[in-house]
Amino acid sequence: MWLYFIYLTCIISNMTTGSIGGNNRLPKMNKILWSPKGKERGDEIFYFKVIENAGGVPFQLLFGQNIGEGQYLKIGEGIHDLLGIQPEDFTEELFHKMILEVHPVSPGIPSDKSEARNKFLNGEIPSYKADILLYANDGNKKWIRDTSLPLYDEESGKVIGAFGILNEISRNSPDDNAKISKGNRSEDSERLKAAFLQNISHEIRTPLNAIVGFSTLLSEQIPATDSRREYLNVIARSSDHLVEIIDDIVEISKIETGTIRINRETVNLNSLLRKVFERYCRIAAEKGIMLVFALMSDQSVSNIITDSYKITQVLRYLVGNAVKFTSKGKVEFGYEFKEGVIEFYVSDTGIGIPEEFRENLFRRFYQAENTATRNYEGTGLGLAISKAYIELLGGQIWYEPRPVKGSIFRFTIPEERASEDIVEILKRERR
Secondary structure: OOOOOEOOHHHHHHHOOOOOOOOOOOOHHHOOOOOOOOOOOHHHHHHHHHHHHOOOEEEEEEOOOOOOOOEEEEEOOOHHHHHOOOHHHOOHHHHHHHEEEEEEOOOOOOOOHHHHHHHHHOOOOOOEEEEEEEEOOOOOEEEEEEEEEEEEOOOOOOEEEEEEEEEEOOOOOHHHHHHHHHHHHHHHHHHHHHHHHHHHHHHHHHHHHHHHHHHHHHHHOOOOOOHHHHHHHHHHHHHHHHHHHHHHHHHHHHHHOOOOOOOOEEEEHHHHHHHHHHHHHHHHHHHOOEEEEOOOOOOOOOEEEEOHHHHHHHHHHHHHHHHHOOOOOEEEEEEEEEOOEEEEEEEEOOOOOOHHHHOOOOOOOOOOOOOOOOOOOOOOOHHHHHHHHHHHOOOOEEEEEOOOOOEEEEEEEEOOEOOHHHHHHHHHHHO
């Protein structure tokens, strides 16, 4: 492809006082700007310095008989930074060998290099602008933008070359643009899906709350020995479980679309663990297993800054799973401070996790027991959500097998004590 270049508007306006592209004699300002004898005029030097100072590479090219046989009368020193070639080594032939793709920007310019060169020589193209993808001298691909104006012979008025500027640009190929467009559509689709799921969650919650509420009222008016009370309890528990499933699906969708945010606040870890304990103590008692949680004796030490909701949810997922998969023995959870982090743990004496399943534990929808007749309910989203939450908070989560039988899940979050100054800052942020 023939050479295309950029030129500053201020230069163009100073030079094009006559007809460009015809055979009319042009003003003297339109003659070759670089003398073959090596003598430069002051305005030429000035404009070259202005262009180079702006990060461009100015040039003057005298065409040869065939494409690639031209000679650069002058090329800016910046060509070395742009393409990795010394000015004295830069030729039109070398430039064409580096070119991979040419995408004309100006209208009415053919993509065929011979046709484009002929039109340029005939004065049919008064200015040319194109984006070019090429291999720089270091082997890396690079996009540059080139725009050229015709260079006329002062005596004959014919086009004998081109002058302009080379600039590096950021541009994607048509394939890249298609990928980006497809990616943007995919992101929009994910955001719409998240919004749809949130709306559905709200619509489902409304009737479910009515079902749970009235079921509870009815059960209070029925004697404990009446079997109908147990039926109502089943309705209430199933409704709660359905709400949890919907919440998990909404949360994983928000995680995928990157709409999850951290809400930093003062949290008392002892109180937080106690609420989790109260949530599962009845279920553990019904199964005949022991549920234990460890607290810090000093209440002031347990006050930290973090996202209370996310930590609570992670502990609910882990403790809930531990109780679910433990038929006898004990489930224990707690926390301790370790070198700038707070490490939480949930330990159980349950069925454990076979080694071949551990690698995929934190994958979405993954379950070690994944058959149609599985014994344990669940969506397989809890651990994936937990991992996303903990990493968002700047921590880590992992699994450890117990020496005999059972499992231990541990996770860390940064230790940030709730000093009076930090608490005051958080209060101001919420106002």
